[in-house]
Amino acid sequence: MKIDPTSKADLSIQIAKAIREEIMAGTLRVDDRLPSETELCEHFAVSRSTVREALKRLAAQNLIRTQRGASGGAFVNRLSYDQARGHHVTTSTLLMSMNEVDFQTACEARFALERACAPLAVHRRTADHLATMRVEIYRQGQPGLSDESFCDSDVAFHRALVDSAGNDVLSYQLAGAVEATQPLMNMITFSARSREKIIELHTAIADAVENRDADTVDAKLGELSAYTLQLKDNVAKARSERKKS
Amino acid sequence: MKIDPTSKADLSIQIAKAIREEIMAGTLRVDDRLPSETELCEHFAVSRSTVREALKRLAAQNLIRTQRGASGGAFVNRLSYDQARGHHVTTSTLLMSMNEVDFQTACEARFALERACAPLAVHRRTADHLATMRVEIYRQGQPGLSDESFCDSDVAFHRALVDSAGNDVLSYQLAGAVEATQPLMNMITFSARSREKIIELHTAIADAVENRDADTVDAKLGELSAYTLQLKDNVAKARSERKKS
């Protein structure tokens, strides 16, 4: 709970770190109120702007929330799965676009993880999950559906599949892999793909989940993966053809 | 690239959002320099403190970095896997501690994901990965090793296993599951566990990876999972015994 004014690191970084560590260590618990900005100024012997920049850093990570008015202040935030998922997907998406992740690498990771859910999913799936999957499959079959909407529905289908494993931790971790790579895959391949083929595979997966047949789910996810990679190949070939001419 | 001054949301949040969207959309690319704080003030018609708070928010997400001096400024940051992994682990850890995640849930998620790596790991493991695993197993066998060091080594072992799948995306996604749940599991069970049993399983896993035997890796990870859950049971029983007396 101290900072080193001689350190070369920015003060607001040090302060944010000090507070973050208290939260991680449990000294500050969920819904605890932090000292007011003025008190933090005194404690760390810095100006209010510096304290505020530190608090904004923490707020950006969803670690705290602030409230104005009397008996307001900064409170330790309960990290919700939804908030965390949003962040996770954003970061994963940027990570992949900025590092020019190989299509095959992303695809491999995504399906490896999704297949890991299959045994749990067939075991725990509820009627709700099945219904969601069926609805999305129906949507995907609608004529006139835009490519963007098809992508969205695709993501929703796979998310329902993952969620049906009934494990929040798993759902959270997979959000990054599935939701961040899916659009990437869609953008690359949607010009070339056959919606019928994908809907057929989705239907087979939903059926297998309903029948609690993990092996078939796994196999069909494998087919989907292979089909996606093949599409990518076709697109690449078409591109080099065009280059030649 | 505009903000709405009549919105109830804080200005610094709106500004951060506007810039974040430009980064996500690719308008601002990696290593691009943002306008200086003064220019951003004029552009958004706000004060410098507000702009700075917005920039700190982005910096907290590793989206930008800042540099002082002439020709300094804020630059779009290339998200590195290491930075992102650190964040991911921190968030996952907090998520699990704050939401009081069931031990079994965490354990289930972690092993399901790790087992998904097995087929890739046996295929792509290098001598380096094997060496790391062997070294960690050796460390784990040292008498007098503290519980904390044993935990660290355990994490390092599993990380080497995951990394040997040779897929950066996979390694990143799994960091959250493995590195965040492992300490939780260790804290709960390390009083009761037998290091010999764990070292034996680790050795079997390393051997199987070396022999490219995915099924055995999978089986041994399953045993490790079962053993961990059994330990947890023992601890729980011992606790209720103590309560009775």
Place this chain on the structure above:
DNA sequence: CCGCCCATTAATGTCAGACAATTATTACAG
């Protein structure tokens, strides 16, 4: 002509103080 030192300059980092906006509490009037 080359290299070193230094002033300049442009940028972020920090500070101080003020006012605005918001909200819970308290006091007061009816």
Place this chain on the structure above:
DNA sequence: CTGTAATAATTGTCTGACATTAATGGGCGG
């Protein structure tokens, strides 16, 4: 007792200043 207005506490924003850092260019000496 109730509704309303004053009050106080707190975060949000603005302004202006100075400190710190680092690239740049110019002068000066070799």
